[in-house]
Amino acid sequence: MTSIMEANVVTPSGDGSNTTAPTHFIETGHETYAYRRFGRGAAPPLIFLQHFTGTLDNWDPAVTDALARGRQVILFESAGVGRSTGEVPDTITGMAAHLLAFADTLGLTEVDLLGFSLGGMVAQQVALDRPSLVRKMLLVGTAPEGGEDIMHLEKPELRRILQDPNLQGLQVLVKLFFASSDSSQGAGQAFAARLAARTGEWEPISGPKVAQAQLAAFRAWEHVDGERFEKLRRIRQPTLVVNGIFDNMIPVRNSYALGEHLPKAMLLTYPDAGHGSLFQFHDSFVRQASLFLDSEVL
Protein backbone atom coordinates (compact mmCIF):
# COMPACT_ATOMS: atom_id res chain seq x y z
CA MET A 1 0.00 0.00 0.00
CA THR A 2 1.36 3.39 -1.01
CA SER A 3 0.65 5.55 1.96
CA ILE A 4 1.67 8.68 3.76
CA MET A 5 1.01 7.82 7.36
CA GLU A 6 0.20 10.81 9.45
CA ALA A 7 0.02 11.73 13.07
CA ASN A 8 -3.36 12.16 14.68
CA VAL A 9 -3.20 15.93 14.48
CA VAL A 10 -3.47 17.01 10.89
CA THR A 11 -2.75 20.40 9.42
CA PRO A 12 -5.20 20.93 6.61
CA SER A 13 -3.60 21.29 3.25
CA GLY A 14 -3.56 24.79 1.86
CA ASP A 15 -4.40 23.15 -1.42
CA GLY A 16 -8.02 23.81 -2.19
CA SER A 17 -8.87 21.38 -4.96
CA ASN A 18 -9.72 17.73 -5.32
CA THR A 19 -7.85 17.86 -8.62
CA THR A 20 -4.56 18.15 -6.79
CA ALA A 21 -5.21 17.37 -3.11
CA PRO A 22 -2.96 14.63 -1.73
CA THR A 23 -4.51 11.57 -0.16
CA HIS A 24 -3.87 11.32 3.55
CA PHE A 25 -4.13 8.30 5.81
CA ILE A 26 -5.04 8.02 9.43
CA GLU A 27 -4.78 4.99 11.70
CA THR A 28 -7.40 4.25 14.28
CA GLY A 29 -7.12 1.28 16.58
CA HIS A 30 -8.67 -0.95 13.94
CA GLU A 31 -8.29 0.49 10.47
CA THR A 32 -6.36 2.92 8.32
CA TYR A 33 -8.63 5.31 6.44
CA ALA A 34 -7.74 7.25 3.30
CA TYR A 35 -9.06 10.79 3.11
CA ARG A 36 -8.44 14.22 1.63
CA ARG A 37 -8.76 17.46 3.51
CA PHE A 38 -8.56 20.97 2.13
CA GLY A 39 -10.12 24.41 2.35
CA ARG A 40 -10.33 26.91 5.15
CA GLY A 41 -13.01 28.54 7.22
CA ALA A 42 -14.38 28.93 10.73
CA ALA A 43 -17.43 26.72 10.09
CA PRO A 44 -17.42 23.06 11.17
CA PRO A 45 -15.69 20.86 8.61
CA LEU A 46 -17.92 19.37 5.93
CA ILE A 47 -17.40 15.61 5.55
CA PHE A 48 -18.25 14.09 2.18
CA LEU A 49 -19.69 10.55 2.25
CA GLN A 50 -19.43 8.74 -1.05
CA HIS A 51 -21.77 6.83 -3.34
CA PHE A 52 -21.88 3.14 -4.34
CA THR A 53 -18.38 1.97 -5.31
CA GLY A 54 -17.13 5.56 -5.41
CA THR A 55 -13.69 6.52 -4.18
CA LEU A 56 -12.11 9.85 -3.28
CA ASP A 57 -11.53 10.34 -7.00
CA ASN A 58 -15.26 10.40 -7.69
CA TRP A 59 -15.83 13.74 -5.97
CA ASP A 60 -16.37 16.49 -8.51
CA PRO A 61 -13.95 19.40 -7.96
CA ALA A 62 -16.71 21.77 -9.10
CA VAL A 63 -18.53 20.88 -5.87
CA THR A 64 -15.70 20.14 -3.42
CA ASP A 65 -13.47 23.06 -4.36
CA ALA A 66 -16.24 25.65 -4.38
CA LEU A 67 -17.49 24.51 -0.98
CA ALA A 68 -13.92 24.49 0.35
CA ARG A 69 -13.74 28.25 -0.21
CA GLY A 70 -15.91 28.77 2.87
CA ARG A 71 -14.94 25.84 5.10
CA GLN A 72 -12.70 22.83 5.44
CA VAL A 73 -13.89 19.86 3.45
CA ILE A 74 -12.91 16.31 4.32
CA LEU A 75 -13.47 13.55 1.77
CA PHE A 76 -13.76 10.26 3.64
CA GLU A 77 -13.05 6.81 2.26
CA SER A 78 -14.82 4.16 4.29
CA ALA A 79 -13.38 0.76 5.21
CA GLY A 80 -12.60 -1.57 2.33
CA VAL A 81 -12.89 1.14 -0.33
CA GLY A 82 -9.86 2.53 -2.22
CA ARG A 83 -6.82 2.39 0.03
CA SER A 84 -8.78 2.29 3.29
CA THR A 85 -8.15 -1.01 5.05
CA GLY A 86 -10.71 -3.49 6.29
CA GLU A 87 -13.90 -4.96 4.94
CA VAL A 88 -16.83 -3.07 3.46
CA PRO A 89 -19.67 -3.54 5.96
CA ASP A 90 -22.90 -4.98 4.60
CA THR A 91 -25.01 -2.62 6.71
CA ILE A 92 -25.36 1.14 6.85
CA THR A 93 -24.85 0.97 10.60
CA GLY A 94 -21.49 -0.67 10.03
CA MET A 95 -20.47 2.10 7.66
CA ALA A 96 -21.61 4.75 10.14
CA ALA A 97 -19.38 3.18 12.77
CA HIS A 98 -16.35 3.63 10.50
CA LEU A 99 -17.17 7.31 10.03
CA LEU A 100 -17.46 7.75 13.78
CA ALA A 101 -14.10 6.04 14.38
CA PHE A 102 -12.52 8.27 11.74
CA ALA A 103 -14.03 11.47 13.18
CA ASP A 104 -13.01 10.53 16.71
CA THR A 105 -9.44 9.83 15.68
CA LEU A 106 -9.24 13.14 13.85
CA GLY A 107 -10.56 14.78 17.02
CA LEU A 108 -13.64 16.22 15.34
CA THR A 109 -16.48 17.07 17.70
CA GLU A 110 -18.86 18.94 15.39
CA VAL A 111 -19.17 18.44 11.65
CA ASP A 112 -21.54 18.97 8.76
CA LEU A 113 -22.20 15.97 6.52
CA LEU A 114 -22.72 15.84 2.77
CA GLY A 115 -23.97 12.35 1.96
CA PHE A 116 -24.55 11.41 -1.65
CA SER A 117 -26.58 8.28 -2.44
CA LEU A 118 -25.12 5.51 -0.22
CA GLY A 119 -23.35 8.30 1.69
CA GLY A 120 -26.67 9.95 2.48
CA MET A 121 -27.84 6.79 4.21
CA VAL A 122 -24.64 6.69 6.25
CA ALA A 123 -25.16 10.36 7.17
CA GLN A 124 -28.68 9.65 8.47
CA GLN A 125 -27.37 6.74 10.53
CA VAL A 126 -24.55 8.85 11.99
CA ALA A 127 -27.10 11.52 12.96
CA LEU A 128 -29.11 8.85 14.78
CA ASP A 129 -26.14 7.14 16.40
CA ARG A 130 -24.22 10.26 17.45
CA PRO A 131 -26.50 13.30 17.13
CA SER A 132 -24.07 15.54 18.99
CA LEU A 133 -21.46 15.17 16.26
CA VAL A 134 -23.66 16.45 13.44
CA ARG A 135 -24.60 20.10 13.05
CA LYS A 136 -26.27 20.07 9.62
CA MET A 137 -26.72 17.60 6.78
CA LEU A 138 -26.93 17.68 3.01
CA LEU A 139 -28.61 14.54 1.69
CA VAL A 140 -28.35 14.19 -2.07
CA GLY A 141 -29.85 11.48 -4.28
CA THR A 142 -30.57 9.25 -1.33
CA ALA A 143 -33.34 7.48 0.56
CA PRO A 144 -34.60 6.96 4.09
CA GLU A 145 -34.58 3.54 5.72
CA GLY A 146 -37.67 1.85 4.32
CA GLY A 147 -37.26 3.69 1.03
CA GLU A 148 -38.28 2.24 -2.31
CA ASP A 149 -36.50 1.03 -5.43
CA ILE A 150 -33.03 1.71 -4.05
CA MET A 151 -30.20 0.83 -6.44
CA HIS A 152 -31.81 -2.12 -8.18
CA LEU A 153 -29.09 -2.60 -10.77
CA GLU A 154 -31.04 -5.46 -12.27
CA LYS A 155 -33.70 -3.04 -13.58
CA PRO A 156 -33.63 -3.02 -17.41
CA GLU A 157 -32.79 0.70 -17.68
CA LEU A 158 -29.77 0.28 -15.37
CA ARG A 159 -28.68 -3.17 -16.56
CA ARG A 160 -28.61 -1.88 -20.13
CA ILE A 161 -26.04 0.73 -19.12
CA LEU A 162 -24.00 -1.52 -16.86
CA GLN A 163 -23.73 -4.26 -19.49
CA ASP A 164 -23.00 -1.99 -22.44
CA PRO A 165 -19.56 -3.07 -23.74
CA ASN A 166 -19.09 0.34 -25.38
CA LEU A 167 -19.21 2.16 -22.06
CA GLN A 168 -15.98 2.24 -20.12
CA GLY A 169 -14.85 3.94 -16.93
CA LEU A 170 -16.36 7.36 -16.33
CA GLN A 171 -18.69 6.99 -19.32
CA VAL A 172 -20.72 4.51 -17.30
CA LEU A 173 -21.22 7.18 -14.63
CA VAL A 174 -22.26 9.73 -17.25
CA LYS A 175 -25.08 7.42 -18.31
CA LEU A 176 -26.03 6.39 -14.78
CA PHE A 177 -25.91 9.78 -13.06
CA PHE A 178 -27.33 12.05 -15.75
CA ALA A 179 -30.67 12.22 -17.52
CA SER A 180 -31.03 11.14 -21.14
CA SER A 181 -31.45 14.65 -22.58
CA ASP A 182 -28.60 16.20 -24.57
CA SER A 183 -28.25 18.94 -21.98
CA SER A 184 -27.90 16.51 -19.09
CA GLN A 185 -25.55 14.19 -20.99
CA GLY A 186 -23.49 17.24 -21.94
CA ALA A 187 -23.25 18.15 -18.27
CA GLY A 188 -22.23 14.56 -17.65
CA GLN A 189 -19.32 14.80 -20.06
CA ALA A 190 -18.17 17.99 -18.36
CA PHE A 191 -18.36 16.16 -15.02
CA ALA A 192 -16.28 13.27 -16.39
CA ALA A 193 -13.68 15.70 -17.73
CA ARG A 194 -13.42 17.39 -14.32
CA LEU A 195 -12.84 14.03 -12.61
CA ALA A 196 -10.32 12.95 -15.25
CA ALA A 197 -8.31 16.14 -14.72
CA ARG A 198 -6.98 14.93 -11.39
CA THR A 199 -3.20 15.27 -11.31
CA GLY A 200 -2.70 13.81 -7.83
CA GLU A 201 -2.39 10.05 -7.34
CA TRP A 202 -5.55 7.98 -7.85
CA GLU A 203 -7.30 5.51 -5.63
CA PRO A 204 -7.76 1.93 -6.88
CA ILE A 205 -11.13 1.38 -8.54
CA SER A 206 -13.66 -0.61 -6.52
CA GLY A 207 -14.13 -4.24 -7.46
CA PRO A 208 -17.01 -6.73 -7.16
CA LYS A 209 -16.36 -7.33 -3.46
CA VAL A 210 -17.05 -3.69 -2.61
CA ALA A 211 -20.14 -3.67 -4.81
CA GLN A 212 -21.51 -6.86 -3.29
CA ALA A 213 -21.28 -5.66 0.30
CA GLN A 214 -22.72 -2.23 -0.52
CA LEU A 215 -25.61 -3.80 -2.44
CA ALA A 216 -26.34 -5.97 0.59
CA ALA A 217 -26.48 -2.77 2.66
CA PHE A 218 -28.96 -1.25 0.19
CA ARG A 219 -31.19 -4.31 0.39
CA ALA A 220 -31.18 -4.19 4.18
CA TRP A 221 -31.92 -0.43 4.11
CA GLU A 222 -35.13 -1.03 2.14
CA HIS A 223 -36.52 -2.98 5.07
CA VAL A 224 -37.82 -1.39 8.21
CA ASP A 225 -39.08 -2.83 11.46
CA GLY A 226 -41.92 -0.93 13.04
CA GLU A 227 -43.41 2.27 11.72
CA ARG A 228 -42.02 3.39 8.38
CA PHE A 229 -40.00 6.62 8.49
CA GLU A 230 -40.45 6.84 12.27
CA LYS A 231 -36.70 7.14 12.83
CA LEU A 232 -36.57 10.27 10.69
CA ARG A 233 -38.57 12.12 13.36
CA ARG A 234 -35.61 11.69 15.69
CA ILE A 235 -33.20 13.45 13.36
CA ARG A 236 -33.36 17.06 14.52
CA GLN A 237 -30.54 18.49 12.43
CA PRO A 238 -31.39 21.09 9.81
CA THR A 239 -31.15 19.19 6.53
CA LEU A 240 -31.12 20.10 2.88
CA VAL A 241 -32.45 17.27 0.70
CA VAL A 242 -31.55 17.44 -3.00
CA ASN A 243 -32.31 15.29 -6.02
CA GLY A 244 -32.90 15.29 -9.76
CA ILE A 245 -36.42 14.39 -10.85
CA PHE A 246 -35.14 11.73 -13.29
CA ASP A 247 -33.05 9.77 -10.80
CA ASN A 248 -33.53 6.12 -11.79
CA MET A 249 -31.05 4.73 -9.27
CA ILE A 250 -32.83 6.12 -6.17
CA PRO A 251 -36.07 7.68 -7.43
CA VAL A 252 -37.04 11.16 -6.31
CA ARG A 253 -40.00 9.91 -4.26
CA ASN A 254 -37.44 8.84 -1.68
CA SER A 255 -36.35 12.46 -1.41
CA TYR A 256 -40.01 13.46 -1.01
CA ALA A 257 -40.22 11.05 1.92
CA LEU A 258 -37.15 12.62 3.50
CA GLY A 259 -38.62 16.10 3.03
CA GLU A 260 -41.93 15.05 4.53
CA HIS A 261 -40.63 13.14 7.53
CA LEU A 262 -37.42 14.85 8.61
CA PRO A 263 -38.60 17.58 10.98
CA LYS A 264 -36.19 20.23 9.68
CA ALA A 265 -35.62 19.37 6.04
CA MET A 266 -35.90 21.67 3.09
CA LEU A 267 -36.23 19.77 -0.20
CA LEU A 268 -34.83 20.96 -3.50
CA THR A 269 -35.33 19.15 -6.79
CA TYR A 270 -33.72 19.89 -10.12
CA PRO A 271 -35.33 19.41 -13.54
CA ASP A 272 -33.65 17.61 -16.45
CA ALA A 273 -31.35 15.83 -13.99
CA GLY A 274 -30.78 12.37 -12.61
CA HIS A 275 -28.93 10.86 -9.66
CA GLY A 276 -25.98 13.25 -10.06
CA SER A 277 -27.98 16.49 -9.94
CA LEU A 278 -25.37 18.10 -7.67
CA PHE A 279 -22.72 17.65 -10.37
CA GLN A 280 -24.98 18.80 -13.20
CA PHE A 281 -26.21 21.93 -11.40
CA HIS A 282 -23.00 22.43 -9.46
CA ASP A 283 -23.20 26.23 -9.41
CA SER A 284 -26.74 26.22 -8.09
CA PHE A 285 -26.02 23.35 -5.71
CA VAL A 286 -22.95 25.03 -4.24
CA ARG A 287 -24.89 28.28 -3.81
CA GLN A 288 -27.77 26.47 -2.13
CA ALA A 289 -25.46 24.37 0.03
CA SER A 290 -23.45 27.41 1.12
CA LEU A 291 -26.60 29.38 1.89
CA PHE A 292 -27.94 26.47 3.92
CA LEU A 293 -24.70 25.81 5.80
CA ASP A 294 -24.02 29.48 6.51
CA SER A 295 -27.54 30.51 7.59
CA GLU A 296 -29.03 30.43 11.03
CA VAL A 297 -32.43 29.56 9.56
CA LEU A 298 -33.57 27.70 6.45
Added chain:
Amino acid sequence: MTSIMEANVVTPSGDGSNTTAPTHFIETGHETYAYRRFGRGAAPPLIFLQHFTGTLDNWDPAVTDALARGRQVILFESAGVGRSTGEVPDTITGMAAHLLAFADTLGLTEVDLLGFSLGGMVAQQVALDRPSLVRKMLLVGTAPEGGEDIMHLEKPELRRILQDPNLQGLQVLVKLFFASSDSSQGAGQAFAARLAARTGEWEPISGPKVAQAQLAAFRAWEHVDGERFEKLRRIRQPTLVVNGIFDNMIPVRNSYALGEHLPKAMLLTYPDAGHGSLFQFHDSFVRQASLFLDSEVL
Protein backbone atom coordinates in the same frame (compact mmCIF):
# COMPACT_ATOMS: atom_id res chain seq x y z
CA MET B 1 -66.64 53.35 -5.83
CA THR B 2 -63.79 55.23 -4.21
CA SER B 3 -61.17 55.36 -6.89
CA ILE B 4 -58.19 57.27 -8.16
CA MET B 5 -58.44 56.87 -11.89
CA GLU B 6 -55.14 56.99 -13.64
CA ALA B 7 -53.86 57.47 -17.12
CA ASN B 8 -52.41 54.51 -18.96
CA VAL B 9 -48.83 55.52 -18.23
CA VAL B 10 -48.19 55.04 -14.56
CA THR B 11 -45.28 56.34 -12.55
CA PRO B 12 -44.52 53.75 -9.94
CA SER B 13 -44.95 54.95 -6.43
CA GLY B 14 -41.73 55.58 -4.58
CA ASP B 15 -43.48 53.97 -1.64
CA GLY B 16 -42.02 50.51 -1.13
CA SER B 17 -44.47 48.80 1.19
CA ASN B 18 -47.82 47.10 0.96
CA THR B 19 -48.48 48.51 4.42
CA THR B 20 -48.80 52.00 3.00
CA ALA B 21 -49.03 51.68 -0.80
CA PRO B 22 -52.04 53.43 -2.29
CA THR B 23 -54.47 51.44 -4.40
CA HIS B 24 -54.47 52.50 -8.03
CA PHE B 25 -57.09 51.86 -10.69
CA ILE B 26 -56.76 51.39 -14.39
CA GLU B 27 -59.52 51.24 -16.98
CA THR B 28 -59.34 48.88 -19.90
CA GLY B 29 -62.03 48.78 -22.55
CA HIS B 30 -64.09 46.46 -20.38
CA GLU B 31 -63.16 46.69 -16.72
CA THR B 32 -61.49 48.82 -14.10
CA TYR B 33 -58.85 46.92 -12.16
CA ALA B 34 -57.51 47.80 -8.73
CA TYR B 35 -53.79 47.30 -8.21
CA ARG B 36 -50.79 48.46 -6.24
CA ARG B 37 -47.38 49.13 -7.70
CA PHE B 38 -44.20 49.92 -5.86
CA GLY B 39 -40.48 49.22 -5.76
CA ARG B 40 -37.72 49.95 -8.21
CA GLY B 41 -35.28 48.02 -10.32
CA ALA B 42 -34.22 47.23 -13.85
CA ALA B 43 -35.69 43.70 -13.83
CA PRO B 44 -39.10 43.01 -15.38
CA PRO B 45 -41.92 43.87 -12.97
CA LEU B 46 -43.09 41.02 -10.76
CA ILE B 47 -46.89 40.64 -10.82
CA PHE B 48 -48.52 39.03 -7.78
CA LEU B 49 -51.58 36.84 -8.47
CA GLN B 50 -53.71 36.26 -5.44
CA HIS B 51 -55.26 33.28 -3.66
CA PHE B 52 -58.88 32.21 -3.17
CA THR B 53 -60.98 35.21 -2.00
CA GLY B 54 -57.81 37.21 -1.30
CA THR B 55 -57.57 40.92 -2.04
CA LEU B 56 -54.64 43.31 -2.32
CA ASP B 57 -54.70 43.48 1.46
CA ASN B 58 -53.81 39.80 1.77
CA TRP B 59 -50.28 40.24 0.45
CA ASP B 60 -47.76 39.99 3.26
CA PRO B 61 -45.48 43.06 3.36
CA ALA B 62 -42.65 40.77 4.52
CA VAL B 63 -42.74 39.25 1.03
CA THR B 64 -43.86 42.11 -1.20
CA ASP B 65 -41.67 44.80 0.33
CA ALA B 66 -38.52 42.71 0.42
CA LEU B 67 -38.96 41.68 -3.21
CA ALA B 68 -39.71 45.31 -4.18
CA ARG B 69 -36.19 46.25 -3.11
CA GLY B 70 -34.83 44.69 -6.29
CA ARG B 71 -37.66 45.27 -8.76
CA GLN B 72 -41.08 46.79 -9.30
CA VAL B 73 -43.85 44.70 -7.82
CA ILE B 74 -47.42 44.96 -9.05
CA LEU B 75 -50.23 43.47 -6.96
CA PHE B 76 -53.12 42.69 -9.28
CA GLU B 77 -56.77 42.43 -8.29
CA SER B 78 -58.71 40.39 -10.83
CA ALA B 79 -62.24 41.13 -12.02
CA GLY B 80 -64.97 41.00 -9.41
CA VAL B 81 -62.56 41.00 -6.47
CA GLY B 82 -62.15 43.96 -4.13
CA ARG B 83 -62.78 47.16 -6.04
CA SER B 84 -62.06 45.69 -9.47
CA THR B 85 -65.20 45.79 -11.58
CA GLY B 86 -66.88 42.89 -13.39
CA GLU B 87 -67.65 39.31 -12.56
CA VAL B 88 -65.27 36.71 -11.16
CA PRO B 89 -64.78 34.19 -13.98
CA ASP B 90 -65.56 30.58 -13.14
CA THR B 91 -62.56 29.35 -15.14
CA ILE B 92 -58.82 29.86 -14.81
CA THR B 93 -58.71 30.80 -18.49
CA GLY B 94 -61.18 33.61 -17.80
CA MET B 95 -58.98 34.91 -14.98
CA ALA B 96 -55.89 34.72 -17.20
CA ALA B 97 -57.67 36.87 -19.79
CA HIS B 98 -58.19 39.59 -17.17
CA LEU B 99 -54.49 39.58 -16.29
CA LEU B 100 -53.61 39.88 -19.99
CA ALA B 101 -56.00 42.82 -20.45
CA PHE B 102 -54.50 44.49 -17.39
CA ALA B 103 -50.89 43.96 -18.53
CA ASP B 104 -51.68 45.19 -22.04
CA THR B 105 -53.32 48.35 -20.76
CA LEU B 106 -50.36 49.04 -18.50
CA GLY B 107 -48.14 48.54 -21.54
CA LEU B 108 -46.20 45.68 -20.02
CA THR B 109 -44.44 43.44 -22.51
CA GLU B 110 -42.31 41.25 -20.23
CA VAL B 111 -43.11 40.35 -16.64
CA ASP B 112 -42.33 37.81 -13.95
CA LEU B 113 -45.30 36.19 -12.21
CA LEU B 114 -45.70 35.17 -8.59
CA GLY B 115 -48.85 33.08 -8.37
CA PHE B 116 -50.00 31.84 -4.99
CA SER B 117 -52.63 29.07 -4.84
CA LEU B 118 -55.40 30.13 -7.26
CA GLY B 119 -52.96 32.73 -8.58
CA GLY B 120 -50.48 30.00 -9.47
CA MET B 121 -53.05 28.38 -11.71
CA VAL B 122 -53.70 31.72 -13.42
CA ALA B 123 -49.95 32.15 -13.89
CA GLN B 124 -49.65 28.77 -15.64
CA GLN B 125 -52.56 29.65 -17.92
CA VAL B 126 -51.04 33.03 -18.79
CA ALA B 127 -47.76 31.30 -19.66
CA LEU B 128 -49.68 29.00 -22.01
CA ASP B 129 -51.88 31.71 -23.53
CA ARG B 130 -49.20 34.40 -23.96
CA PRO B 131 -45.75 32.84 -23.48
CA SER B 132 -43.98 35.93 -24.77
CA LEU B 133 -45.24 38.01 -21.84
CA VAL B 134 -43.78 35.80 -19.11
CA ARG B 135 -40.06 35.67 -18.35
CA LYS B 136 -40.07 33.59 -15.14
CA MET B 137 -42.63 32.24 -12.70
CA LEU B 138 -42.89 31.56 -9.00
CA LEU B 139 -45.66 29.04 -8.29
CA VAL B 140 -46.46 28.73 -4.59
CA GLY B 141 -48.96 26.40 -2.94
CA THR B 142 -50.62 25.59 -6.20
CA ALA B 143 -51.46 22.75 -8.59
CA PRO B 144 -51.30 21.89 -12.27
CA GLU B 145 -54.45 21.36 -14.32
CA GLY B 146 -55.49 17.82 -13.47
CA GLY B 147 -54.15 18.19 -9.96
CA GLU B 148 -55.64 16.44 -6.95
CA ASP B 149 -57.55 17.49 -3.86
CA ILE B 150 -57.57 21.17 -4.78
CA MET B 151 -59.35 23.38 -2.25
CA HIS B 152 -62.00 20.96 -1.08
CA LEU B 153 -63.37 23.14 1.68
CA GLU B 154 -65.85 20.41 2.58
CA LYS B 155 -63.02 18.22 3.93
CA PRO B 156 -63.40 17.79 7.69
CA GLU B 157 -60.05 19.41 8.54
CA LEU B 158 -60.92 22.53 6.53
CA ARG B 159 -64.64 22.65 7.36
CA ARG B 160 -63.79 22.55 11.05
CA ILE B 161 -61.76 25.75 10.66
CA LEU B 162 -64.20 27.51 8.35
CA GLN B 163 -67.18 26.82 10.60
CA ASP B 164 -65.48 27.64 13.90
CA PRO B 165 -67.46 30.55 15.38
CA ASN B 166 -64.45 31.55 17.48
CA LEU B 167 -62.31 32.27 14.45
CA GLN B 168 -62.81 35.67 12.87
CA GLY B 169 -61.09 37.54 10.06
CA LEU B 170 -57.38 36.92 9.77
CA GLN B 171 -57.51 34.21 12.44
CA VAL B 172 -59.19 31.95 9.91
CA LEU B 173 -56.22 32.42 7.59
CA VAL B 174 -53.80 31.65 10.40
CA LYS B 175 -55.46 28.27 10.85
CA LEU B 176 -55.86 27.58 7.14
CA PHE B 177 -52.43 28.68 5.90
CA PHE B 178 -50.19 27.46 8.72
CA ALA B 179 -49.41 24.03 10.15
CA SER B 180 -50.74 22.98 13.51
CA SER B 181 -47.40 23.19 15.37
CA ASP B 182 -46.80 26.01 17.83
CA SER B 183 -43.97 27.30 15.67
CA SER B 184 -46.10 27.47 12.54
CA GLN B 185 -49.10 28.97 14.33
CA GLY B 186 -46.76 31.54 15.89
CA ALA B 187 -45.53 32.45 12.42
CA GLY B 188 -49.18 32.71 11.42
CA GLN B 189 -49.89 35.26 14.14
CA ALA B 190 -46.90 37.32 13.01
CA PHE B 191 -48.28 37.15 9.45
CA ALA B 192 -51.71 38.33 10.61
CA ALA B 193 -50.13 41.21 12.53
CA ARG B 194 -48.21 42.29 9.43
CA LEU B 195 -51.41 42.32 7.34
CA ALA B 196 -53.33 44.17 10.07
CA ALA B 197 -50.68 46.88 10.17
CA ARG B 198 -51.79 48.35 6.87
CA THR B 199 -52.38 52.08 7.22
CA GLY B 200 -53.55 52.69 3.64
CA GLU B 201 -57.17 52.20 2.67
CA TRP B 202 -58.49 48.63 2.58
CA GLU B 203 -60.23 46.67 -0.10
CA PRO B 204 -63.70 45.27 0.61
CA ILE B 205 -63.59 41.67 1.82
CA SER B 206 -64.70 39.02 -0.68
CA GLY B 207 -68.22 37.65 -0.27
CA PRO B 208 -69.88 34.34 -1.19
CA LYS B 209 -70.23 35.31 -4.85
CA VAL B 210 -66.46 35.58 -5.28
CA ALA B 211 -65.94 32.31 -3.42
CA GLN B 212 -68.54 30.47 -5.48
CA ALA B 213 -67.05 31.41 -8.84
CA GLN B 214 -63.49 30.69 -7.72
CA LEU B 215 -64.51 27.30 -6.33
CA ALA B 216 -66.11 26.50 -9.68
CA ALA B 217 -62.79 27.35 -11.31
CA PHE B 218 -60.98 24.98 -8.92
CA ARG B 219 -63.39 22.16 -9.76
CA ALA B 220 -62.88 22.70 -13.49
CA TRP B 221 -59.08 22.83 -12.98
CA GLU B 222 -59.10 19.33 -11.46
CA HIS B 223 -60.33 17.92 -14.75
CA VAL B 224 -58.19 17.45 -17.77
CA ASP B 225 -58.92 16.32 -21.29
CA GLY B 226 -56.24 14.23 -22.90
CA GLU B 227 -52.93 13.34 -21.31
CA ARG B 228 -52.54 14.49 -17.74
CA PHE B 229 -49.89 17.19 -17.22
CA GLU B 230 -49.17 17.27 -20.96
CA LYS B 231 -49.73 21.04 -21.09
CA LEU B 232 -46.94 21.58 -18.56
CA ARG B 233 -44.41 20.42 -21.17
CA ARG B 234 -45.30 23.49 -23.19
CA ILE B 235 -44.39 25.92 -20.42
CA ARG B 236 -40.75 26.72 -21.10
CA GLN B 237 -40.26 29.49 -18.56
CA PRO B 238 -37.83 28.91 -15.71
CA THR B 239 -40.06 28.28 -12.71
CA LEU B 240 -39.56 28.04 -8.98
CA VAL B 241 -42.22 25.83 -7.35
CA VAL B 242 -42.65 26.25 -3.58
CA ASN B 243 -44.86 24.64 -0.96
CA GLY B 244 -45.11 23.60 2.66
CA ILE B 245 -45.25 19.85 3.26
CA PHE B 246 -48.38 20.16 5.45
CA ASP B 247 -50.51 22.08 2.94
CA ASN B 248 -54.02 20.67 3.38
CA MET B 249 -55.69 23.08 0.96
CA ILE B 250 -53.60 22.06 -2.09
CA PRO B 251 -51.45 19.12 -0.97
CA VAL B 252 -47.75 19.11 -1.73
CA ARG B 253 -48.03 16.22 -4.20
CA ASN B 254 -49.42 18.80 -6.63
CA SER B 255 -46.15 20.69 -6.30
CA TYR B 256 -44.27 17.45 -6.93
CA ALA B 257 -46.24 17.08 -10.17
CA LEU B 258 -45.29 20.61 -11.20
CA GLY B 259 -41.63 19.93 -10.42
CA GLU B 260 -41.70 16.68 -12.39
CA HIS B 261 -43.53 17.89 -15.47
CA LEU B 262 -42.54 21.53 -15.98
CA PRO B 263 -39.37 21.31 -18.09
CA LYS B 264 -37.53 24.05 -16.20
CA ALA B 265 -38.88 23.94 -12.66
CA MET B 266 -36.89 23.80 -9.47
CA LEU B 267 -38.98 22.62 -6.51
CA LEU B 268 -38.51 23.81 -2.95
CA THR B 269 -40.49 22.49 0.00
CA TYR B 270 -40.51 23.78 3.56
CA PRO B 271 -40.93 21.66 6.70
CA ASP B 272 -43.39 22.51 9.48
CA ALA B 273 -45.39 24.65 7.06
CA GLY B 274 -48.74 24.61 5.30
CA HIS B 275 -50.31 26.44 2.37
CA GLY B 276 -48.76 29.77 3.40
CA SER B 277 -45.14 28.60 3.50
CA LEU B 278 -43.98 31.76 1.73
CA PHE B 279 -45.32 33.87 4.61
CA GLN B 280 -43.95 31.57 7.33
CA PHE B 281 -40.46 31.32 5.84
CA HIS B 282 -40.55 34.80 4.32
CA ASP B 283 -36.83 35.47 4.78
CA SER B 284 -35.84 32.22 3.09
CA PHE B 285 -38.55 32.56 0.45
CA VAL B 286 -37.49 36.10 -0.47
CA ARG B 287 -33.86 35.02 -0.66
CA GLN B 288 -34.74 32.06 -2.86
CA ALA B 289 -37.09 34.08 -5.03
CA SER B 290 -34.52 36.85 -5.50
CA LEU B 291 -31.78 34.36 -6.33
CA PHE B 292 -34.06 32.68 -8.84
CA LEU B 293 -35.28 35.90 -10.46
CA ASP B 294 -31.83 37.48 -10.61
CA SER B 295 -29.88 34.46 -11.90
CA GLU B 296 -29.26 33.46 -15.45
CA VAL B 297 -29.45 29.79 -14.49
CA LEU B 298 -31.28 27.86 -11.79
